[in-house]
Amino acid sequence: MPEIVTLRDAIAQVIHDGDVVAMEGFTHLIPFAAGHEVIRQKRRDLTLVRMTPDLIYDQLIGAGCARRLVFSWAGNPGVGSLHRFRDAVEHGWPNPIEIEEHSHADMANAYVAGAAGLPFAVLRGYAGSDLPRYSDRIKPIRCPFTGLELTAVPALRPDVTVIHAQQADRKGNVLVRGIVGVQKEAVLAARRAIATVEEVVDALDADFNACVLPHWVFAAVAVARGGAKPSYAHGYYERDNRFYKEWDEIARTRESFQQWLARHVTNGEAA
Amino acid sequence: MSQPLSCTTTEMMTVAAARRLRNGVVCFVGIGLPSTAANLARLTHAPDIVLIYESGPIGAKPSVLPLSIGDGELADTAETVVSTAEIFRYWLQGSRIDVGFLGAAQVDKFGNINTTVIGPYDKPAVRLPGAGGASEIASLARDVFIVLQQSRRTFVEKVDFITSAGYLDGGDARARLNLPGNGPAAIITDLCIMEPEAGSREFVVTHLHPSVTREKVVENTGWAVRFASQVVETDAPSEPELMTLRALLQRTAEAHARM
Numbered sequence: 001m002p003e004i005v006t007l008r009d010a011i012a013q014v015i016h017d018g019d020v021v022a023m024e025g026f027t028h029l030i031p032f033a034a035g036h037e038v039i040r041q042k043r044r045d046l047t048l049v050r051m052t053p054d055l056i057y058d059q060l061i062g063a064g065c066a067r068r069l070v071f072s073w074a075g076n077p078g079v080g081s082l083h084r085f086r087d088a089v090e091h092g093w094p095n096p097i098e099i100e101e102h103s104h105a106d107m108a109n110a111y112v113a114g115a116a117g118l119p120f121a122v123l124r125g126y127a128g129s130d131l132p133r134y135s136d137r138i139k140p141i142r143c144p145f146t147g148l149e150l151t152a153v154p155a156l157r158p159d160v161t162v163i164h165a166q167q168a169d170r171k172g173n174v175l176v177r178g179i180v181g182v183q184k185e186a187v188l189a190a191r192r193a194i195a196t197v198e199e200v201v202d203a204l205d206a207d208f209n210a211c212v213l214p215h216w217v218f219a220a221v222a223v224a225r226g227g228a229k230p231s232y233a234h235g236y237y238e239r240d241n242r243f244y245k246e247w248d249e250i251a252r253t254r255e256s257f258q259q260w261l262a263r264h265v266t267n268g269e270a271a
Numbered sequence: 272m273s274q275p276l277s278c279t280t281t282e283m284m285t286v287a288a289a290r291r292l293r294n295g296v297v298c299f300v301g302i303g304l305p306s307t308a309a310n311l312a313r314l315t316h317a318p319d320i321v322l323i324y325e326s327g328p329i330g331a332k333p334s335v336l337p338l339s340i341g342d343g344e345l346a347d348t349a350e351t352v353v354s355t356a357e358i359f360r361y362w363l364q365g366s367r368i369d370v371g372f373l374g375a376a377q378v379d380k381f382g383n384i385n386t387t388v389i390g391p392y393d394k395p396a397v398r399l400p401g402a403g404g405a406s407e408i409a410s411l412a413r414d415v416f417i418v419l420q421q422s423r424r425t426f427v428e429k430v431d432f433i434t435s436a437g438y439l440d441g442g443d444a445r446a447r448l449n450l451p452g453n454g455p456a457a458i459i460t461d462l463c464i465m466e467p468e469a470g471s472r473e474f475v476v477t478h479l480h481p482s483v484t485r486e487k488v489v490e491n492t493g494w495a496v497r498f499a500s501q502v503v504e505t506d507a508p509s510e511p512e513l514m515t516l517r518a519l520l521q522r523t524a525e526a527h528a529r530m
Binding site for chain 2: 073082112123234238
């Protein structure tokens with residue numbers, strides 16, 4: 001049973017330098033507060049896994065936490081580029097990062113395989129695409145029954161998955177509502193998991209088939225009110241689309257990014 | 272007949288793209304221009320169209336356009352919201368998508384799409400976002416429409432990187448892969464509409480938008496573009512199409528400026 005702990009303790013106890021960390025949330029419920037705590041605790045050499053790196057990994061990459069990025073779509077949705085990601089890939093700033101690139105269908109299937117205890121996933125994927133030529137983690141496989149050529153990709157098994165959700169009850173059972181993305185699969189694929197939540201309630205008002213993750217799959221559950229901003233938490237606050245647009249300017253230069261980081265995340269300390 | 276309304280080339284492109292969606296089709300929607308066109312279709316001639324977004328909403332009916340692929344209004348207005356894994360496994364891979372609607376950074380004469388890199392993969396001049404849902408949409412949706420602004424930079428002889436397959440090297444190259452999807456049926460731009468020629472599968476101009484010349488299309492295409500034997504002029508946007516589009520964009524701008 002996870003204790004309801006502080007966010008600081010959750011990150012300190014569960015995420016270590018060099019870990020493979022997935023912070024999931026498909027546009028919705030992105031665990032920004034947890035990401036900022038990782039930056040403040042100066043984690044280094046992380047392999048960051050996320051279908052859409054979004055602003056959260058732009059920030060972690062720019063702050064120097066990442067050694068490697070596993071992803072399937074690295075843009076600022078509806079706005080443009082992730083400038084810190086591009087600066088790291090194109091110019092090695094603040095440190096070079098390796099990238100491992102997939103498609104959405106591939107990563108979603110790879111989380112499912114990880115959650116299901118399988119070593120790899122099978123999909124009808126990448127037909128005619130150049131990506132398999134540049135990746136040793138996308139390979140053809142023949143169906144033993146029909147002879148059909150399909151694609152195999154290794155299961156995703158993060159050391160730690162971090163999600164944000166609307167509510168936990170006092171035992172630490174976690175309710176995710178709305179666009180649930182791949183959070184359930186990513187939590188069950190991980191060796192350890194952290195949930196941050198908007199609030200702790202006496203009882204979850206959840207229907208039979210609601211997405212409730214039982215307390216015993218988490219290493220830690222912490223309250224982080226507003227912890228998904230500037231993404232959103234359905235039923236609590238909307239997506240801050242204006243900030244997503246402003247990020248394009250903030251992240252465009254190293255200087256403006258570092259000023260933002262010092263002011264809003266590290267409170268003046270160097271990251 | 273009344274005088275055609277004056278409209279921008281982007282409006283013409285969006286209206287032309289929307290018209291390609293028949294009422295009742297199940298459409299997997301990319302963000303940006305495809306989402307604008309699909310929602311315009313839903314608000315005009317195709318009220319029963321089913322819009323599926325990769326984040327999980329099925330049957331979304333947003334009153335304003337989402338900025339991201341997973342805005343809350345998509346979930347609020349959907350018939351059901353499923354997991355992202357389910358969207359790709361059961362709905363796309365399970366052959367339940369009639370139309371995939373894609374944008375592109377680069378497209379070539381065989382309708383191959385690049386959204387990965389400009390320049391070599393290992394040392395890119397420009398690093399683009401990558402595949403997202405597009406590579407599997409391009410191979411698994413029954414039909415694909417591509418919508419993007421036309422220029423020599425975006426319409427190239429051969430893409431630097433095939434993220435999402437069109438007709439590959441042309442001819443029967445795609446057919447040999449035995450894919451469930453038929454491949455791109457049209458590229459809709461701000462100047463014209465191109466469709467794949469029978470046999471070669473090279474995209475040729477089939478429609479010119481009003482007041483666009485052949486020379487203008489040639490100037491803005493990076494390959495020696497050819498024209499179908501019969502080139503039709505695209506109907507200018509009707510008043511209801513244009514008014515609906517402008518109202519949609521106005522509501523969207525107001526909603527995204529709030530917060």
